[in-house]
Amino acid sequence: MSTHAATVPAGLPAASTAAGASKALMIGLAGIVVTAAGYFVSGAHAIAMSWLVGVTYWTAMAIGMLMLILIHHIFDASWSVLLRRQFEHGLASFKWLALLFAPLVIASLLGTHDIVWPWMNPAGEIHGGHTVGHDPLYLKKAVFLNLNMFIGMTAAFFLLWMWLSARLRKASFTQDKDGDVKWTFMNRKTAAFGLPIGALTLTFASIYWVKSLEYHWFSTMYGVWFFANCVRGALSLGVLIMLWLWYRGDYKGILNNNHWHSIGQLMLAFTVFWAYVTFSQYFLIWNANVPEETFWYNLREINADGTPNQWKYIGIIGILFGHFVVPFLFLLSYRYKVTHSRMRFISLWILAVIFLDICYNILPALKDAHGNALPFFSLNLVWTIAATIGVGGICIWAYLRSFPGAKLVPICDPRIKECLTHHE
Amino acid sequence: MSAQSYGLIATFETPAAIYHAAEQVRDAGYKHWDCISPFPIHGLDKAMGLKRSIVPRFSLAGGITGFCTGMSLIWWTGAYDYKLIVGGKPFFSPMFAFPVSYELTILFTAFATIGGMLFLNGLPKHYHPVLKYEHIKRGMDDTFFLVIESRDPRFNLANTKGLLEKAGGRDIKELEA
Numbered sequence: 001m002s003t004h005a006a007t008v009p010a011g012l013p014a015a016s017t018a019a020g021a022s023k024a025l026m027i028g029l030a031g032i033v034v035t036a037a038g039y040f041v042s043g044a045h046a047i048a049m050s051w052l053v054g055v056t057y058w059t060a061m062a063i064g065m066l067m068l069i070l071i072h073h074i075f076d077a078s079w080s081v082l083l084r085r086q087f088e089h090g091l092a093s094f095k096w097l098a099l100l101f102a103p104l105v106i107a108s109l110l111g112t113h114d115i116v117w118p119w120m121n122p123a124g125e126i127h128g129g130h131t132v133g134h135d136p137l138y139l140k141k142a143v144f145l146n147l148n149m150f151i152g153m154t155a156a157f158f159l160l161w162m163w164l165s166a167r168l169r170k171a172s173f174t175q176d177k178d179g180d181v182k183w184t185f186m187n188r189k190t191a192a193f194g195l196p197i198g199a200l201t202l203t204f205a206s207i208y209w210v211k212s213l214e215y216h217w218f219s220t221m222y223g224v225w226f227f228a229n230c231v232r233g234a235l236s237l238g239v240l241i242m243l244w245l246w247y248r249g250d251y252k253g254i255l256n257n258n259h260w261h262s263i264g265q266l267m268l269a270f271t272v273f274w275a276y277v278t279f280s281q282y283f284l285i286w287n288a289n290v291p292e293e294t295f296w297y298n299l300r301e302i303n304a305d306g307t308p309n310q311w312k313y314i315g316i317i318g319i320l321f322g323h324f325v326v327p328f329l330f331l332l333s334y335r336y337k338v339t340h341s342r343m344r345f346i347s348l349w350i351l352a353v354i355f356l357d358i359c360y361n362i363l364p365a366l367k368d369a370h371g372n373a374l375p376f377f378s379l380n381l382v383w384t385i386a387a388t389i390g391v392g393g394i395c396i397w398a399y400l401r402s403f404p405g406a407k408l409v410p411i412c413d414p415r416i417k418e419c420l421t422h423h424e
Numbered sequence: 425m426s427a428q429s430y431g432l433i434a435t436f437e438t439p440a441a442i443y444h445a446a447e448q449v450r451d452a453g454y455k456h457w458d459c460i461s462p463f464p465i466h467g468l469d470k471a472m473g474l475k476r477s478i479v480p481r482f483s484l485a486g487g488i489t490g491f492c493t494g495m496s497l498i499w500w501t502g503a504y505d506y507k508l509i510v511g512g513k514p515f516f517s518p519m520f521a522f523p524v525s526y527e528l529t530i531l532f533t534a535f536a537t538i539g540g541m542l543f544l545n546g547l548p549k550h551y552h553p554v555l556k557y558e559h560i561k562r563g564m565d566d567t568f569f570l571v572i573e574s575r576d577p578r579f580n581l582a583n584t585k586g587l588l589e590k591a592g593g594r595d596i597k598e599l600e601a
Contacts, residue, residue: 289512
């Protein structure tokens, strides 16, 4: 029988996060400045792609947290009540992510509109001397892929995410004070309509922002692939937050082995899910062998003259082994799932390979004069890392700024006792 | 004909009582003993000093076997025994062998897990000495039993009986093998 329960040290004032928050803000701003400086070295298109990687990466994390909270409520889950509170703080980043996305929209309104997404310029030249405006594959998709739709949809995505976040945060934080169970029911309703909204918005966001960089391409798995990355990223961040709060002392006596085991199991499940989806996408295209689809992978494997490029090795070593085989074998073990140092290692690992995966999907849009993808290891990687650190700093700042605004543990949640005595 | 002794059985009324009794028997160093409960008691495995089950090792072995079976099945049939070109693809590629290997990994893992669990539990078992005990059916309803086997090196009729009494056990009876 679990004996740790009854005493909830959540009423104690949490140690201040102000110093950490300002440090995160400084690092974030420094990253943004470095990325901006890259404009004068590598040009607007390269910087736009780097910035897109940074914004997509951290928006994926926030979406993952949003989806995990919604899933928590729809299943009336108990063990994840603790972690849910931290994810609720994570949702504070959405409004800043919307702001950080704005430069990409502004860039799309400037000049020939194709600084970021090539299909926005009808006069843009494509393979074979034709222009986008006369490309049948573009014209068929033009209802969906046009500047007004893009801006309207992107604004709608962020507004919907912020609205869902505001509802979830308000209900959960107010319940801390009045203990009214109606907030739990409100969250459950939010989850019921929020999940389809979340699924649709994240799918269309990934199609608009990332997939449309190669607007000729077809893949019905894209949104699911993005969702898998979102959730894997959010779970890994969840582990890092749990470790942070454990070693700070806040979670001592609150977390037990079974919390670690449970989140580890979810990480393993989503590793397999990610692999299933990503492999399905690759396998169907490989098997059908249709040029309209295979070109996307060819770009990431060979140059026009048939020689392999760097992305081939990123794909095999980074994506296949790094994103699937290593985390899969690692997370199979119970012992690894309940050992702090190992969970820290695999969470950082997964966060790194998600970065690699986002790069793999975005950066080959940067091409040389022969239409070959520019290599991964180049100056562009510096800007991409700087942009990711920049956006990340702002997101972590937003999280830490929200952190003191609510109790460490949602002590009035009806499931909190089950959570604190979580067992197999 | 005197029946051989299987061990001692003691009765407990509450989950807490058997939980604490289990801790004492564990600390006394017994190895061959067991608790009988109508329902799972959280933490009893720890109180009994049980390690985590080794069923996952059977699962892993099953999974690896399944994966290799799938890969070699596709290779054997399509690239070795009867070479066949399908859809202009190579005779063998891990790509199209993967769905089959994946399915067989799951299937063999499931078989190995179920089989390993049954094997480690010694199931199916048609007879067990405690079934002779007249009140054993209450172990499926509202009563808890603790059984210490006489094959345990620490087993000593008088001392073990004393331990069970001290741990709060009632109606301590000797079981026939």
